[in-house]
Amino acid sequence: MTNTTPSFSIKNWSEDDRPREKLLQKGRIALSDAELLAILIRSGNCDESAVSLSQRILASVANNLHELGKQSINDFMTFKGIGEAKAITIAAAMELGRRRRGEDASHKKKISSSSCVFGLMQPIIGELPHEEFWIVYLNNSNKILQTTQLSKGGITGTLVDVRLAFKSALQIGAVAIVLAHNHPSGTLVPSQADKDLTYKLKIAGESLDIKVLDHLIITEKAYFSFADENLL
Incomplete structure (x- = not known):
């Protein structure tokens, strides 16, 4: 029997819709917050793509990046498909962003x-x-x-x-x-x-x-x- 279960892998998307390829071709500004987050987590779960999972994570904090930066490792791991390694990657990216803002301010x-x-x-x-x-x-x-x-x-x-x-x-x-x-x-x-x-x-x-x-x-x-x- 042919398996007709849809694949949620980004690899099966049009190249124009893949976050990493989109960033290379169109630049960082062209990507949504969810697409940038999807690049960090690389893959979703058996039910949703990395982008869909990222959209759900962002929705949990009302799409507020400041609130996302406050989430703990355990908070991220409550989402199916987010293990410790992915949670640490997100937390590290949030911390880099916070430090960058601090450095930008110190230039004044x-x-x-x-x-x-x-x-x-x-x-x-x-x-x-x-x-x-x-x-x-x-x-x-x-x-x-x-x-x-x-x-x-x-x-x-x-x-x-x-x-x-x-x-x-x-x-x-x-x-x-x-x-x-x-x-x-x-x-x-x-x-x-x-x-x-x-x-x-x-x-x-x-x-x-x-x-x-x-x-x-x-x-x-x-x-x-x-x-x-x-x-x-």
């Missing part, structure tokens, strides 16, 4: 406002599920010398070593710093611990003639600036 060398800091730091920490504390070190023209993660915490907070913060500032010749940390909960209200730490760093900086210009609390779409709210 001069910090002139709280919105500049948000543009710099949001791609780095705005979407993380845990809290991280970062310091942006500046010269006397407010140009970025270095952006450094000082600590990394769990879902509820992180610890900051004040001595380490200013040791790095002295080593690279910074005359000012901007503090930034994220709130995975999405709240923009500074806690008492946030206020206490800001004051502690401000006082420590004054003794070294290193000014704390601002402290930002960053979430996915917004930020709170201590300087803008006159809390410094």
Whole structure:
């Protein structure tokens, strides 16, 4: 008996419809998000092609690439046809994209406002599920010398070593710093611990003639600036 079961393999598609061939012939911009994701996972399952599977994965996050980047390895593996290797490939691609956005933002060398800091730091920490504390070190023209993660915490907070913060500032010749940390909960209200730490760093900086210009609390779409709210 002849097998009439349709094949969902991309190999059986028209060459113009194959994601990899389409990218080579027409360039990256010609591909949909699902087609780009299909290139990463390479194959679907016995019921659907790689593109169809990719469309379903994207639909699970309302076709939002930011939300896709937040998915865990286990989240991806809930889809039939996505094993550990494919899940890791997707997660790695999402992380590369996040880091690229961070590098693009860091090319804006001069910090002139709280919105500049948000543009710099949001791609780095705005979407993380845990809290991280970062310091942006500046010269006397407010140009970025270095952006450094000082600590990394769990879902509820992180610890900051004040001595380490200013040791790095002295080593690279910074005359000012901007503090930034994220709130995975999405709240923009500074806690008492946030206020206490800001004051502690401000006082420590004054003794070294290193000014704390601002402290930002960053979430996915917004930020709170201590300087803008006159809390410094």
